[in-house]
Amino acid sequence: MAVWVALLRGINVGGNRKVPMAELRGVCEEAGFGDVRTLIASGNVVLTSSMRSAARVREVLERGIEEHFGFPVVVVVRTPAQLQRVVDDLPFDDVEHVNVAFLVSAPEREAVAELDDALVNDAELRVVGDHAYLRAPHGLGQPTMKPSASRRFSANATVRNWRTVTRLLEMAQQT
Numbered sequence: 182m183a184v185w186v187a188l189l190r191g192i193n194v195g196g197n198r199k200v201p202m203a204e205l206r207g208v209c210e211e212a213g214f215g216d217v218r219t220l221i222a223s224g225n226v227v228l229t230s231s232m233r234s235a236a237r238v239r240e241v242l243e244r245g246i247e248e249h250f251g252f253p254v255v256v257v258v259r260t261p262a263q264l265q266r267v268v269d270d271l272p273f274d275d276v277e278h279v280n281v282a283f284l285v286s287a288p289e290r291e292a293v294a295e296l297d298d299a300l301v302n303d304a305e306l307r308v309v310g311d312h313a314y315l316r317a318p319h320g321l322g323q324p325t326m327k328p329s330a331s332r333r334f335s336a337n338a339t340v341r342n343w344r345t346v347t348r349l350l351e352m353a354q355q356t
Contacts, residue, residue, distance in 0.1 A: 290313075301327060
């Protein structure tokens with residue numbers, strides 16, 4: 182069985198697009214996934230499957246979530262090895278202020294890479310393959326990008342703080 186990490190984009194934010202984690206686990210189990218575990222309410226799932234394609238896992242999850250909750254959700258799927266590379270390739274020493282944006286497609290990578298000029302408050306952005314590191318030295322309570330760029334960034338990525346990324350990796354390695 183392959184281990185997968187699924188990251189849901191844009192759920193449980195500001196009381197919108199509510200996806201209770203217990204229900205999400207049930208949707209995953211109904212879709213045939215095993216060892217389903219969630220981490221916090223922002224849509225982080227570690228699961229197993231005989232499926233060998235991230236694209237197929239994504240497709241099954243997106244369909245099941247939309248059928249159950251009634252709205253579409255983009256799901257980003259990674260292997261434990263891919264998550265390990267994210268951790269290993271961290272370009273900053275300051276892990277307390279690092280967030281990782283997980284991207285689905287090449288156009289998303291291009292759109293995020295173009296945001297460098299829009300950074301504010303000493304924020305730094307490094308795009309590496311299918312993810313981007315965002316260092317926000319003043320915390321995410323302060324803007325990290327100009328407003329229009331921030332909306333584009335949010336539309337093209339699902340962001341997790343460093344603590345969540347490393348905890349998901351631990352969970353995936355324990356499965």
